[in-house]
Amino acid sequence: DAGITQSPRHKVTETGTPVTLRCHQTENHRYMYWYRQDPGHGLRLIHYSYGVKDTDKGEVSDGYSVSRSKTEDFLLTLESATSSQTSVYFCAIRPGTGILPEAFFGQGTRLTVV
Amino acid sequence: AQSVTQPDIHITVSEGASLELRCNYSYGATPYLFWYVQSPGQGLQLLLKYFSGDTLVQGIKGFEAEFKRSQSSFNLRKPSVHWSDAAEYFCAVGINTGGFKTIFGAGTRLFVKA
Numbered sequence: 001d002a003g004i005t006q007s008p009r010h011k012v013t014e015t016g017t018p019v020t021l022r023c024h025q026t027e028n029h030r031y032m033y034w035y036r037q038d039p040g041h042g043l044r045l046i047h048y049s050y051g052v053k054d055t056d057k058g059e060v061s062d063g064y065s066v067s068r069s070k071t072e073d074f075l076l077t078l079e080s081a082t083s084s085q086t087s088v089y090f091c092a093i094r095p096g097t098g099i100l101p102e103a104f105f106g107q108g109t110r111l112t113v114v
Numbered sequence: 115a116q117s118v119t120q121p122d123i124h125i126t127v128s129e130g131a132s133l134e135l136r137c138n139y140s141y142g143a144t145p146y147l148f149w150y151v152q153s154p155g156q157g158l159q160l161l162l163k164y165f166s167g168d169t170l171v172q173g174i175k176g177f178e179a180e181f182k183r184s185q186s187s188f189n190l191r192k193p194s195v196h197w198s199d200a201a202e203y204f205c206a207v208g209i210n211t212g213g214f215k216t217i218f219g220a221g222t223r224l225f226v227k228a
Contacts, residue, residue, distance in 0.1 A: 042221045043218040048215060
């Protein structure tokens with residue numbers, strides 16, 4: 001367990017509603033990431049953060065926004081959920097220093113948009 | 115653009131047989147390379163990583179991988195597969211452009227038959 005908690009773990013929501021997923025870490029790591037996992041696509045980066053209030057887009061950022069007001073929390077918001085955003089969402093963390101370039105992953109959030 | 119290709123969507127091997135999962139990457143600089151494993155319903159666990167030094171790296175659970183710069187490859191191997199190795203395997207490359215990001219391949223699902 002890398003000290004990452006994702007919430008909720010499962011969610012069903014209706015098309016057009018806003019949804020916020022939370023990633024909480026206890027490691028005080030600098031980098032945090034949101035990925036989505038879909039069959040045949042592996043994990044695709046949505047957004048990432050390299051510090052408090054410092055965020056940037058990944059390869060599939062349309063329809064998503066993020067916020068990081070504290071080191072330990074990284075929120076992913078679907079502004080108006082669509083069926084194409086049905087997916088499993090993973091949060092990952094990585095320290096900003098040292099020789100450990102690998103990311104550590106949470107357990108995932110399964111989101112269904114109906 | 116940076117990318118990771120795993121040419122085999124799924125592979126079936128007999129228990130006790132050897133295994134090789136293929137991975138090719140596209141990245142202009144010296145890459146950080148990773149293999150992760152995901153069991154059903156779980157997050158991703160790091161198997162091994164490469165970022166410098168000996169091109170043959172050892173990981174957990176008896177896995178190893180070899181970095182071949184001339185072929186842009188980082189294939190994962192195991193001499194004798196166990197039924198518990200059945201899972202999905204992801205190759206990934208770490209890139210450092212405006213913040214460190216990890217780009218994943220689409221994954222290879224391993225089936226193990228008795």
